[in-house]
Amino acid sequence: MISDNAKAVMRKDLSEFRRQKLVIGSIIAMPLILGILIPLSMFAPIAMEAPEGPTWDVENLFTQGRLDPSWDVPETASTLESVETADVALQNTRVVNATIERAVLTECDVRDSTLKNVTIDSCLLENVNLYNCVVTNSRGAGLDGETIMSVDSELVFEHERESELEKLIPMFLNTTLILFIILPVTLPTIIASYSIVGEKNNKSLEPILASPTTDGELLLGKVLSAFVPSMASTLGAVAVGGAIINIFLSQLGEPLLPNLTWVLGILLLAPLACIMSILACVIVSSRVTDVRAAQQVGGFIVMPVIVLMFGVLAGVILLTPLAMLAISGAFAAANGGLYYFAKAIFNREDILVRWA
Amino acid sequence: MIKCNALTRRYDDITAISDLNLTIEDREVFGLLGPNGAGKTTTMRMLACLIAPTSGDATIGGHSILDLRGQQEIRRITGLLPEAPGLYDTLSAHANLDFYGKLYGMPQALRERSIKEVLEKFDLWDRRDDAVGTFSKGMRQKVAIARAILHDPTYLFLDEPTAGLDPKASKTVRDYIVSLREEGKTIVINTHNLAEAERICDRVALINGRTIQVGPPGNLARGLFARTLTVTLAEEDPSLAEGLESFPYIASIETSGTRLRLTVKDPEQNNPSLVKWLVEKGARVQFVEEEEYSLEDVYLRLMEEGGRR
Ligand SMILES: Nc1ncnc2c1ncn2[C@@H]1O[C@H](COP(=O)(O)OP(=O)(O)OP(=O)(O)O)[C@@H](O)[C@H]1O
Ligand SMILES: [Mg+2]
Numbered sequence: 001m002i003s004d005n006a007k008a009v010m011r012k013d014l015s016e017f018r019r020q021k022l023v024i025g026s027i028i029a030m031p032l033i034l035g036i037l038i039p040l041s042m043f044a045p046i047a048m049e050a051p052e053g054p055t056w057d058v059e060n061l062f063t064q065g066r067l068d069p070s071w072d073v074p075e076t077a078s079t080l081e082s083v084e085t086a087d088v089a090l091q092n093t094r095v096v097n098a099t100i101e102r103a104v105l106t107e108c109d110v111r112d113s114t115l116k117n118v119t120i121d122s123c124l125l126e127n128v129n130l131y132n133c134v135v136t137n138s139r140g141a142g143l144d145g146e147t148i149m150s151v152d153s154e155l156v157f158e159h160e161r162e163s164e165l166e167k168l169i170p171m172f173l174n175t176t177l178i179l180f181i182i183l184p185v186t187l188p189t190i191i192a193s194y195s196i197v198g199e200k201n202n203k204s205l206e207p208i209l210a211s212p213t214t215d216g217e218l219l220l221g222k223v224l225s226a227f228v229p230s231m232a233s234t235l236g237a238v239a240v241g242g243a244i245i246n247i248f249l250s251q252l253g254e255p256l257l258p259n260l261t262w263v264l265g266i267l268l269l270a271p272l273a274c275i276m277s278i279l280a281c282v283i284v285s286s287r288v289t290d291v292r293a294a295q296q297v298g299g300f301i302v303m304p305v306i307v308l309m310f311g312v313l314a315g316v317i318l319l320t321p322l323a324m325l326a327i328s329g330a331f332a333a334a335n336g337g338l339y340y341f342a343k344a345i346f347n348r349e350d351i352l353v354r355w356a
Numbered sequence: 357m358i359k360c361n362a363l364t365r366r367y368d369d370i371t372a373i374s375d376l377n378l379t380i381e382d383r384e385v386f387g388l389l390g391p392n393g394a395g396k397t398t399t400m401r402m403l404a405c406l407i408a409p410t411s412g413d414a415t416i417g418g419h420s421i422l423d424l425r426g427q428q429e430i431r432r433i434t435g436l437l438p439e440a441p442g443l444y445d446t447l448s449a450h451a452n453l454d455f456y457g458k459l460y461g462m463p464q465a466l467r468e469r470s471i472k473e474v475l476e477k478f479d480l481w482d483r484r485d486d487a488v489g490t491f492s493k494g495m496r497q498k499v500a501i502a503r504a505i506l507h508d509p510t511y512l513f514l515d516e517p518t519a520g521l522d523p524k525a526s527k528t529v530r531d532y533i534v535s536l537r538e539e540g541k542t543i544v545i546n547t548h549n550l551a552e553a554e555r556i557c558d559r560v561a562l563i564n565g566r567t568i569q570v571g572p573p574g575n576l577a578r579g580l581f582a583r584t585l586t587v588t589l590a591e592e593d594p595s596l597a598e599g600l601e602s603f604p605y606i607a608s609i610e611t612s613g614t615r616l617r618l619t620v621k622d623p624e625q626n627n628p629s630l631v632k633w634l635v636e637k638g639a640r641v642q643f644v645e646e647e648e649y650s651l652e653d654v655y656l657r658l659m660e661e662g663g664r665r
Contacts, residue, residue, distance in 0.1 A: 008458035012444070012451075019446035019487075204442035207503060210404050211459040212431045349407050353367065 009221025031237030043248035074107035174319040178309040184274035187230035189298030192281035219346040264324035272331040279338035362412035372398035387557035396546040435509035441500035445489030460507035474502035494525035550651040584647040587616040590640035
């Protein structure tokens with residue numbers, strides 16, 4: 001499908017890139033930065049916040065006698081069972097099946113109860129619902145509730161509570177995805193500018209155009225020589241970054257990558273964005289004589305993706321699979337228009353007479 | 357055969373070359389000779405199907421440069437050495453040539469063979485794996501010429517092949533061009549090096565935005581300059597010049613010391629009687645020479661005469 005001449009142009013470009021520090025440097029360094037630093041900076045804080053370790057089983061700890069000596073099982077002098085009470089202070093009391101509001105509980109053994117606005121110190125809690133409670137020097141298991149402040153306590157909850165950061169995981173995943181898509185947009189501005197403006201300044205397009213290579217083959221070769229390393233670099237970054245993210249996700253007990261959004265993002269949107277960037281670079285390169293200028297103008301090509309990223313960060317754009325398809329569709333349409341222009345610019349006559 | 361038919365090219369409001377009519381025979385080394393901006397490169401680019409003529413046509417080996425399929429065929433059977441060598445500095449000589457071999461659809465084995473052949477011819481085979489960026493200007497030019505002939509084209513367009521080369525390298529290139537003609541190639545050379553054109557071109561076209569004169573380099577002077585005779589005498593004699601003024605076939609007389617410069621019409625016919633008369637008048641004739649006009653004289657005269665558009 002791809003003609004030999006287009007392939008020859010691509011191969012020639014690739015072997016030139018190998019000797020170009022800027023090009024080879026960005027192809028290697030950018031995925032390393034994005035692939036390792038971004039996942040680490042986004043997900044490491046969440047992982048550190050998250051509770052870890054095995055569930056703490058009260059019964060077992062009793063039987064195995066592993067309780068901290070300073071945390072003796074409270075000696076209970078009295079029992080409060082199946083009552084609703086408020087505004088009390090209880091000490092060394094066994095509380096079973098009770099509902100207590102606005103209370104101070106010290107060294108109590110509380111089971112199967114509900115506590116609201118209660119200050120709890122040095123207690124043992126099992127199967128207790130806590131609302132607006134302050135818990136100090138206590139241990140508990142099978143807990144549930146809301147707005148709990150705990151100090152020097154070990155509390156295990158029935159339902160895993162999501163930390164504030166954990167709630168951000170989907171957004172972090174989306175943002176990381178967009179950051180990865182910046183890669184196939186940025187790299188071509190470096191590569192294609194070099195390969196086209198460089199060739200133009202070097203006046204090496206003329207002998208190519210004197211050969212039986214068609215304009216279309218030359219354009220295709222130039223597109224491929226930017227596309228192949230950009231996408232390889234992107235996929236490398238995604239593989240490394242995805243693996244790192246998956247380590248965190250598995251710790252958090254979240255579903256691992258790839259999900260459908262990521263598959264569409266990397267295999268559909270990223271290539272389209274890459275081609276968009278390359279075509280824009282082809283057009284820009286024909287109008288400038290300096291590689292740096294081409295790269296700078298090319299930098300503007302990243303704008304649509306940056307806009308997309310801010311949309312995601314602001315929560316305006318939700319990256320559902322459907323949204324990915326829609327965005328990809330828009331990019332594909334833009335590519336159609338850009339291709340039309342690039343093709344019009346990329347003809348022998350203009351390259352030799354007007355580009356220079 | 358290459359035929360240009362009223363070939364004309366304009367760039368916006370500049371006419372680079374207009375109404376060029378030429379026939380270049382097979383196995384001919386043909387020079388396009390003209391000053392900077394004469395339209396040599398423009399003409400060559402049209403013939404190599406790189407840019408389109410504004411009007412007129414040309415055929416190469418029977419294929420028209422206006423016809424799309426013809427263009428593709430022309431590109432296959434022609435080789436071009438552009439004004440700038442346009443090599444890839446970071447790539448080796450071998451890699452540069454290999455790339456072009458692929459563009460001309462040469463299979464690997466043939467590519468290797470041809471690359472070896474051309475690089476050996478230019479004494480560059482030992483340097484084949486060095487980056488072209490480390491080569492001297494002359495070496496680069498040789499690689500560029502090697503690139504133009506790699507695919508064994510029938511027609512060769514060489515835009516100033518010896519520009520910037522030292523005398524030895526220029527000679528290598530010139531000898532090579534002559535050997536290519538012997539191999540049966542048709543070669544068009546752009547140059548403003550007159551000595552070079554005189555040495556290797558079978559015919560030249562003097563152009564300067566339009567055709568001024570076409571012919572073998574030695575013949576261009578004829579018809580352009582009246583033929584001049586220089587007579588050197590043993591001693592000065594002003595009376596001789598006065599006497600010569602009455603001769604109908606002598607157009608002008610210049611004297612400087614013992615020398616007489618005479619412009620003579622039809623010298624083959626008239627010189628014997630002229631010399632006889634001088635001897636009879638007691639002149640002691642030492643030398644009688646015809647003044648030779650070099651291509652340079654022709655060139656300068658033609659350009660002076662308002663050759664420009
Ligand atoms: N791309 C271009 N755009 C506009 N004008 C051009 C272009 N290329 C050439 N010209 C003009 O066409 C005329 C002929 O140029 P050309 O390069 O063919 O001359 P040349 O004979 O090759 O000169 P030189 O000996 O300097 O190489 C010049 O006046 C030049 O300014
Ligand atoms: Mg020129």
